[in-house]
Amino acid sequence: MDKAVYSVDGKELRKIQLDDTVFAREVSEGSIYHAIRNELANLRVGTASTKNRSEVNGSGAKPWRQKGTGRARAGHKRSPLWRGGGVVFGPKPRDYSYSLPKKVKRLALKSILSLKAAGEDFKVIEDFTIESGKTKDLVKILTNLAPQEKAIVILKEDDAMIRRAGRNLPWVKFLSYNRLRAHDLFYSKNVIVQEGAALNLNEFYGEGK
Template structure:
Protein backbone atom coordinates (compact mmCIF):
# COMPACT_ATOMS: atom_id res chain seq x y z
CA UNK A 1 0.00 0.00 0.00
CA UNK A 2 1.04 3.62 -0.51
CA UNK A 3 0.63 6.58 1.80
CA UNK A 4 1.58 10.25 1.73
CA UNK A 5 4.77 11.68 3.18
CA UNK A 6 4.42 15.13 4.73
CA UNK A 7 7.01 17.82 5.31
CA UNK A 8 7.57 19.20 8.81
CA UNK A 9 5.30 22.08 7.74
CA UNK A 10 2.43 19.69 7.03
CA UNK A 11 2.69 19.85 3.23
CA UNK A 12 2.46 16.79 0.98
CA UNK A 13 5.81 15.86 -0.51
CA UNK A 14 5.59 12.38 -2.04
CA UNK A 15 4.30 8.90 -1.41
CA UNK A 16 5.93 5.93 0.27
CA UNK A 17 5.19 2.23 -0.07
CA UNK A 18 4.30 0.48 3.18
CA UNK A 19 4.54 -3.28 3.64
CA UNK A 20 1.00 -4.73 3.58
CA UNK A 21 2.06 -7.42 6.04
CA UNK A 22 2.88 -4.72 8.58
CA UNK A 23 0.49 -1.85 7.85
CA UNK A 24 -2.43 -3.46 6.06
CA UNK A 25 -3.11 -6.82 7.68
CA UNK A 26 -6.08 -8.23 9.56
CA UNK A 27 -6.16 -6.92 13.12
CA UNK A 28 -5.72 -9.56 15.83
CA UNK A 29 -7.59 -8.31 18.91
CA UNK A 30 -6.44 -11.26 21.00
CA UNK A 31 -2.73 -10.62 20.46
CA UNK A 32 -3.21 -6.91 21.27
CA UNK A 33 -4.95 -7.83 24.53
CA UNK A 34 -2.14 -10.17 25.58
CA UNK A 35 0.62 -7.73 24.57
CA UNK A 36 -0.86 -4.82 26.52
CA UNK A 37 -1.48 -7.02 29.58
CA UNK A 38 2.10 -8.26 29.39
CA UNK A 39 3.53 -4.73 29.32
CA UNK A 40 1.38 -3.64 32.26
CA UNK A 41 2.31 -6.73 34.27
CA UNK A 42 6.03 -6.22 33.59
CA UNK A 43 5.77 -2.65 34.89
CA UNK A 44 4.27 -3.69 38.23
CA UNK A 45 6.63 -3.21 41.16
CA UNK A 46 5.11 -5.94 43.33
CA UNK A 47 6.33 -4.53 46.66
CA UNK A 48 3.02 -4.71 48.55
CA UNK A 49 3.51 -6.60 51.79
CA UNK A 50 1.56 -7.45 54.95
CA UNK A 51 2.58 -9.23 58.14
CA UNK A 52 1.26 -12.62 59.17
CA UNK A 53 0.61 -13.49 62.80
CA UNK A 54 4.11 -14.91 62.98
CA UNK A 55 5.67 -11.59 61.91
CA UNK A 56 3.64 -9.15 63.98
CA UNK A 57 5.52 -7.58 66.88
CA UNK A 58 3.00 -8.12 69.66
CA UNK A 59 2.48 -9.97 72.91
CA UNK A 60 2.52 -13.75 73.00
CA UNK A 61 0.29 -13.81 76.06
CA UNK A 62 -3.32 -14.91 76.07
CA UNK A 63 -5.78 -12.00 76.16
CA UNK A 64 -7.69 -13.73 78.97
CA UNK A 65 -7.71 -17.08 80.70
CA UNK A 66 -8.80 -20.22 78.89
CA UNK A 67 -11.87 -21.03 80.96
CA UNK A 68 -14.46 -19.30 83.05
CA UNK A 69 -14.96 -16.07 81.07
CA UNK A 70 -17.70 -17.25 78.74
CA UNK A 71 -15.69 -16.07 75.73
CA UNK A 72 -14.34 -18.22 72.95
CA UNK A 73 -10.87 -19.62 73.49
CA UNK A 74 -8.08 -17.27 72.34
CA UNK A 75 -4.43 -18.25 71.94
CA UNK A 76 -2.59 -14.92 71.72
CA UNK A 77 -3.11 -11.29 70.78
CA UNK A 78 -1.42 -11.74 67.39
CA UNK A 79 -4.41 -13.63 66.04
CA UNK A 80 -5.89 -12.05 62.88
CA UNK A 81 -9.25 -11.59 64.61
CA UNK A 82 -7.72 -9.15 67.09
CA UNK A 83 -6.92 -5.49 66.52
CA UNK A 84 -3.19 -5.21 65.74
CA UNK A 85 -2.96 -8.88 64.85
CA UNK A 86 -1.62 -10.45 61.69
CA UNK A 87 -3.24 -10.45 58.27
CA UNK A 88 -4.72 -13.55 56.67
CA UNK A 89 -3.69 -14.23 53.05
CA UNK A 90 -2.37 -10.67 52.62
CA UNK A 91 -0.08 -9.66 49.73
CA UNK A 92 3.62 -10.45 49.80
CA UNK A 93 6.39 -9.11 47.51
CA UNK A 94 6.28 -10.94 44.21
CA UNK A 95 7.34 -10.65 40.58
CA UNK A 96 4.41 -10.10 38.24
CA UNK A 97 6.46 -10.12 35.04
CA UNK A 98 6.29 -12.93 32.50
CA UNK A 99 7.55 -13.59 29.00
CA UNK A 100 5.17 -13.26 26.07
CA UNK A 101 5.89 -15.42 22.99
CA UNK A 102 7.72 -13.38 20.34
CA UNK A 103 5.21 -14.32 17.66
CA UNK A 104 2.33 -12.96 19.72
CA UNK A 105 4.22 -9.71 20.41
CA UNK A 106 5.08 -9.22 16.73
CA UNK A 107 1.52 -9.95 15.65
CA UNK A 108 0.19 -7.46 18.20
CA UNK A 109 2.47 -4.64 17.06
CA UNK A 110 1.73 -5.23 13.38
CA UNK A 111 -1.98 -5.33 14.18
CA UNK A 112 -1.72 -2.01 16.02
CA UNK A 113 0.16 -0.39 13.14
CA UNK A 114 -2.49 -1.65 10.72
CA UNK A 115 -5.21 -0.39 13.04
CA UNK A 116 -3.59 3.06 13.05
CA UNK A 117 -3.78 3.14 9.26
CA UNK A 118 -7.41 1.96 9.18
CA UNK A 119 -8.44 4.56 11.76
CA UNK A 120 -6.57 7.23 9.76
CA UNK A 121 -4.48 8.35 12.72
CA UNK A 122 -1.07 7.51 11.17
CA UNK A 123 0.96 10.18 9.40
CA UNK A 124 4.41 9.72 7.83
CA UNK A 125 6.72 12.74 8.11
CA UNK A 126 10.01 13.43 6.37
CA UNK A 127 13.07 12.68 8.47
CA UNK A 128 14.09 15.50 10.77
CA UNK A 129 15.85 16.05 14.06
CA UNK A 130 16.09 18.76 16.71
CA UNK A 131 19.82 19.43 16.89
CA UNK A 132 19.42 21.98 19.68
CA UNK A 133 17.28 19.66 21.76
CA UNK A 134 14.89 22.55 22.49
CA UNK A 135 11.26 21.74 23.17
CA UNK A 136 9.90 24.86 21.48
CA UNK A 137 11.36 23.82 18.11
CA UNK A 138 9.67 20.43 18.25
CA UNK A 139 6.41 21.99 19.49
CA UNK A 140 6.26 24.22 16.39
CA UNK A 141 6.48 21.15 14.14
CA UNK A 142 3.88 19.21 16.11
CA UNK A 143 1.35 22.03 15.77
CA UNK A 144 1.14 21.22 12.06
CA UNK A 145 -0.15 17.73 12.87
CA UNK A 146 -1.69 17.88 16.35
CA UNK A 147 -4.15 20.68 17.06
CA UNK A 148 -5.80 19.72 20.34
CA UNK A 149 -2.94 18.17 22.37
CA UNK A 150 -4.22 14.64 21.92
CA UNK A 151 -2.06 11.77 23.10
CA UNK A 152 0.54 11.53 20.33
CA UNK A 153 3.14 8.87 19.49
CA UNK A 154 6.31 9.81 17.61
CA UNK A 155 8.19 6.87 16.08
CA UNK A 156 11.88 7.49 15.35
CA UNK A 157 14.18 5.75 12.89
CA UNK A 158 16.88 5.47 15.58
CA UNK A 159 17.51 6.41 19.18
CA UNK A 160 17.78 10.19 18.67
CA UNK A 161 18.96 11.61 22.01
CA UNK A 162 18.32 15.25 21.08
CA UNK A 163 14.83 14.46 19.84
CA UNK A 164 14.01 12.69 23.09
CA UNK A 165 15.37 15.64 25.05
CA UNK A 166 13.16 18.03 23.10
CA UNK A 167 10.11 15.83 23.72
CA UNK A 168 10.56 15.58 27.49
CA UNK A 169 8.54 18.70 28.31
CA UNK A 170 5.62 17.93 25.99
CA UNK A 171 3.18 16.02 28.25
CA UNK A 172 1.02 14.53 25.49
CA UNK A 173 3.94 13.25 23.41
CA UNK A 174 5.47 9.77 23.75
CA UNK A 175 8.61 8.95 21.76
CA UNK A 176 9.36 5.40 20.60
CA UNK A 177 12.10 3.86 18.47
CA UNK A 178 10.96 1.71 15.55
CA UNK A 179 12.59 -1.39 17.09
CA UNK A 180 11.22 -0.81 20.61
CA UNK A 181 7.53 -0.16 20.11
CA UNK A 182 5.00 -0.29 22.94
CA UNK A 183 1.65 -1.99 22.42
CA UNK A 184 0.06 0.09 25.18
CA UNK A 185 1.22 3.42 23.72
CA UNK A 186 0.15 2.50 20.19
CA UNK A 187 -3.26 1.35 21.41
CA UNK A 188 -4.05 4.50 23.40
CA UNK A 189 -2.34 6.99 21.10
CA UNK A 190 -4.82 9.28 19.35
CA UNK A 191 -2.26 10.30 16.72
CA UNK A 192 0.76 8.36 15.45
CA UNK A 193 3.53 10.34 13.73
CA UNK A 194 6.19 8.25 12.03
CA UNK A 195 9.42 9.44 10.46
CA UNK A 196 9.95 8.31 6.88
CA UNK A 197 13.10 6.43 7.86
CA UNK A 198 11.20 4.64 10.62
CA UNK A 199 8.55 3.54 8.13
CA UNK A 200 11.25 2.10 5.87
CA UNK A 201 12.87 0.30 8.79
CA UNK A 202 9.52 -1.11 9.95
CA UNK A 203 8.85 -2.49 6.48
CA UNK A 204 11.91 -4.72 6.96
CA UNK A 205 11.98 -5.18 10.74
CA UNK A 206 8.38 -6.44 11.00
CA UNK A 207 8.22 -7.90 7.52
CA UNK A 208 6.84 -11.39 7.01
CA UNK A 209 8.95 -13.87 9.01
CA UNK A 210 7.71 -17.44 9.15
CA UNK A 211 4.21 -16.24 8.36
CA UNK A 212 3.88 -14.05 11.49
Protein backbone atom coordinates in the same frame (compact mmCIF):
# COMPACT_ATOMS: atom_id res chain seq x y z
CA MET B 1 -1.09 0.44 0.98
CA ASP B 2 -0.17 4.02 0.08
CA LYS B 3 0.17 6.80 2.63
CA ALA B 4 0.94 10.46 2.19
CA VAL B 5 4.24 11.82 3.45
CA TYR B 6 3.97 15.24 5.09
CA SER B 7 6.57 17.93 5.53
CA VAL B 8 7.37 19.44 8.92
CA ASP B 9 5.04 22.28 7.88
CA GLY B 10 2.13 19.85 7.49
CA LYS B 11 2.05 19.91 3.68
CA GLU B 12 1.69 16.74 1.62
CA LEU B 13 4.89 15.96 -0.30
CA ARG B 14 4.57 12.50 -1.84
CA LYS B 15 3.27 8.99 -1.34
CA ILE B 16 4.98 6.11 0.39
CA GLN B 17 4.28 2.41 -0.01
CA LEU B 18 3.65 0.61 3.28
CA ASP B 19 3.81 -3.17 3.55
CA ASP B 20 0.30 -4.62 3.78
CA THR B 21 1.56 -7.48 5.99
CA VAL B 22 2.57 -4.85 8.57
CA PHE B 23 0.11 -1.97 8.15
CA ALA B 24 -2.98 -3.61 6.64
CA ARG B 25 -3.19 -7.07 8.15
CA GLU B 26 -6.08 -8.62 10.04
CA VAL B 27 -6.08 -7.35 13.62
CA SER B 28 -5.45 -9.97 16.30
CA GLU B 29 -7.16 -8.66 19.44
CA GLY B 30 -5.95 -11.58 21.54
CA SER B 31 -2.28 -10.91 20.83
CA ILE B 32 -2.75 -7.20 21.62
CA TYR B 33 -4.32 -8.10 24.97
CA HIS B 34 -1.50 -10.48 25.90
CA ALA B 35 1.24 -8.05 24.79
CA ILE B 36 -0.16 -5.15 26.85
CA ARG B 37 -0.77 -7.42 29.85
CA ASN B 38 2.81 -8.68 29.63
CA GLU B 39 4.29 -5.17 29.49
CA LEU B 40 2.27 -3.99 32.49
CA ALA B 41 3.17 -7.10 34.48
CA ASN B 42 6.87 -6.62 33.76
CA LEU B 43 6.66 -3.05 35.05
CA ARG B 44 5.27 -4.09 38.44
CA VAL B 45 7.76 -3.65 41.27
CA GLY B 46 6.19 -6.35 43.42
CA THR B 47 7.26 -4.91 46.79
CA ALA B 48 3.85 -5.07 48.52
CA SER B 49 4.22 -6.94 51.81
CA THR B 50 2.09 -7.72 54.87
CA LYS B 51 2.83 -9.47 58.16
CA ASN B 52 1.16 -12.69 59.15
CA ARG B 53 0.30 -13.70 62.71
CA SER B 54 3.83 -14.96 63.40
CA GLU B 55 5.47 -11.70 62.30
CA VAL B 56 3.45 -8.99 64.05
CA ASN B 57 4.40 -7.66 67.45
CA GLY B 58 2.33 -8.82 70.37
CA SER B 59 2.28 -11.15 73.32
CA GLY B 60 1.75 -14.85 72.80
CA ALA B 61 0.00 -15.14 76.16
CA LYS B 62 -3.66 -16.06 76.31
CA PRO B 63 -5.61 -12.81 76.99
CA TRP B 64 -8.09 -14.50 79.36
CA ARG B 65 -9.07 -17.96 80.45
CA GLN B 66 -10.86 -20.23 78.05
CA LYS B 67 -14.18 -20.55 79.89
CA GLY B 68 -16.29 -18.68 82.37
CA THR B 69 -15.83 -15.06 81.22
CA GLY B 70 -18.71 -14.92 78.78
CA ARG B 71 -16.41 -13.62 76.07
CA ALA B 72 -15.32 -15.35 72.90
CA ARG B 73 -12.36 -17.68 73.05
CA ALA B 74 -9.02 -16.03 72.30
CA GLY B 75 -5.58 -17.58 71.95
CA HIS B 76 -3.36 -14.47 71.60
CA LYS B 77 -3.42 -10.84 70.51
CA ARG B 78 -1.74 -11.54 67.17
CA SER B 79 -4.83 -13.28 65.82
CA PRO B 80 -6.06 -11.93 62.44
CA LEU B 81 -9.44 -11.35 64.09
CA TRP B 82 -7.96 -8.74 66.40
CA ARG B 83 -7.07 -5.13 65.61
CA GLY B 84 -3.30 -5.01 65.04
CA GLY B 85 -3.16 -8.72 64.40
CA GLY B 86 -1.68 -10.55 61.44
CA VAL B 87 -3.05 -10.54 57.89
CA VAL B 88 -4.42 -13.72 56.36
CA PHE B 89 -3.10 -14.53 52.87
CA GLY B 90 -1.76 -11.00 52.39
CA PRO B 91 0.68 -10.06 49.61
CA LYS B 92 4.37 -10.83 49.86
CA PRO B 93 7.21 -9.51 47.66
CA ARG B 94 7.20 -11.38 44.36
CA ASP B 95 8.28 -11.11 40.74
CA TYR B 96 5.30 -10.53 38.44
CA SER B 97 7.31 -10.56 35.20
CA TYR B 98 7.03 -13.32 32.65
CA SER B 99 8.15 -13.87 29.08
CA LEU B 100 5.88 -13.67 26.06
CA PRO B 101 6.56 -15.63 22.84
CA LYS B 102 8.27 -13.42 20.28
CA LYS B 103 5.75 -14.34 17.59
CA VAL B 104 2.87 -13.16 19.78
CA LYS B 105 4.65 -9.87 20.49
CA ARG B 106 5.37 -9.26 16.81
CA LEU B 107 1.80 -10.14 15.84
CA ALA B 108 0.49 -7.71 18.46
CA LEU B 109 2.66 -4.84 17.23
CA LYS B 110 1.72 -5.44 13.59
CA SER B 111 -1.93 -5.61 14.59
CA ILE B 112 -1.69 -2.28 16.43
CA LEU B 113 0.13 -0.65 13.50
CA SER B 114 -2.60 -1.91 11.16
CA LEU B 115 -5.27 -0.62 13.51
CA LYS B 116 -3.69 2.83 13.68
CA ALA B 117 -2.84 3.03 9.97
CA ALA B 118 -6.51 2.52 9.11
CA GLY B 119 -7.41 5.77 10.89
CA GLU B 120 -6.81 9.44 10.11
CA ASP B 121 -4.60 9.98 13.17
CA PHE B 122 -1.73 8.00 11.60
CA LYS B 123 0.68 10.24 9.69
CA VAL B 124 4.04 9.74 7.99
CA ILE B 125 6.38 12.74 8.21
CA GLU B 126 9.62 13.44 6.41
CA ASP B 127 12.75 12.70 8.42
CA PHE B 128 13.65 15.58 10.69
CA THR B 129 15.73 16.48 13.68
CA ILE B 130 15.78 19.32 16.21
CA GLU B 131 19.27 20.74 15.97
CA SER B 132 18.59 23.35 18.64
CA GLY B 133 17.17 20.77 21.05
CA LYS B 134 14.49 23.30 22.04
CA THR B 135 10.97 22.26 22.96
CA LYS B 136 9.32 25.13 21.08
CA ASP B 137 10.86 23.96 17.79
CA LEU B 138 9.46 20.47 18.27
CA VAL B 139 6.03 21.79 19.29
CA LYS B 140 5.91 23.87 16.11
CA ILE B 141 6.36 20.70 14.03
CA LEU B 142 3.93 18.55 16.00
CA THR B 143 1.13 21.12 16.03
CA ASN B 144 1.16 21.10 12.23
CA LEU B 145 0.37 17.38 12.28
CA ALA B 146 -1.59 16.68 15.44
CA PRO B 147 -3.30 18.58 18.26
CA GLN B 148 -1.76 18.48 21.71
CA GLU B 149 -3.23 15.11 22.58
CA LYS B 150 -1.46 11.92 23.52
CA ALA B 151 0.94 11.19 20.67
CA ILE B 152 3.65 8.71 19.75
CA VAL B 153 6.53 9.63 17.45
CA ILE B 154 8.30 6.64 15.89
CA LEU B 155 11.90 7.47 15.03
CA LYS B 156 14.08 5.87 12.37
CA GLU B 157 16.95 5.96 14.85
CA ASP B 158 17.52 7.13 18.38
CA ASP B 159 17.87 10.93 18.17
CA ALA B 160 19.12 12.51 21.38
CA MET B 161 18.23 16.04 20.27
CA ILE B 162 14.61 15.16 19.51
CA ARG B 163 14.26 13.37 22.83
CA ARG B 164 15.81 16.35 24.59
CA ALA B 165 13.34 18.70 22.93
CA GLY B 166 10.40 16.52 23.88
CA ARG B 167 11.22 15.64 27.47
CA ASN B 168 9.13 18.58 28.74
CA LEU B 169 6.06 17.48 26.79
CA PRO B 170 4.01 15.02 28.87
CA TRP B 171 1.70 14.25 25.93
CA VAL B 172 4.46 13.03 23.59
CA LYS B 173 6.49 9.83 23.71
CA PHE B 174 9.26 8.70 21.39
CA LEU B 175 9.87 5.13 20.29
CA SER B 176 12.50 3.68 17.98
CA TYR B 177 11.10 1.56 15.16
CA ASN B 178 12.78 -1.58 16.55
CA ARG B 179 11.78 -0.99 20.18
CA LEU B 180 8.03 -0.41 20.05
CA ARG B 181 5.82 -0.79 23.12
CA ALA B 182 2.35 -2.19 22.63
CA HIS B 183 0.78 -0.29 25.53
CA ASP B 184 2.05 3.15 24.49
CA LEU B 185 1.26 2.55 20.84
CA PHE B 186 -2.26 1.22 21.44
CA TYR B 187 -3.38 4.01 23.78
CA SER B 188 -1.89 6.89 21.80
CA LYS B 189 -4.34 9.25 20.12
CA ASN B 190 -1.95 10.19 17.32
CA VAL B 191 0.84 8.17 15.70
CA ILE B 192 3.50 10.10 13.79
CA VAL B 193 6.06 8.00 11.91
CA GLN B 194 9.22 9.33 10.34
CA GLU B 195 9.54 8.33 6.69
CA GLY B 196 12.75 6.42 7.37
CA ALA B 197 11.10 4.64 10.28
CA ALA B 198 8.19 3.59 8.05
CA LEU B 199 10.61 2.03 5.58
CA ASN B 200 12.45 0.34 8.42
CA LEU B 201 9.16 -1.04 9.77
CA ASN B 202 8.40 -2.49 6.34
CA GLU B 203 11.67 -4.41 6.46
CA PHE B 204 11.76 -5.21 10.18
CA TYR B 205 8.20 -6.59 10.51
CA GLY B 206 7.61 -7.56 6.88
CA GLU B 207 6.65 -10.99 5.60
CA GLY B 208 9.28 -13.62 6.28
CA LYS B 209 10.84 -11.66 9.13
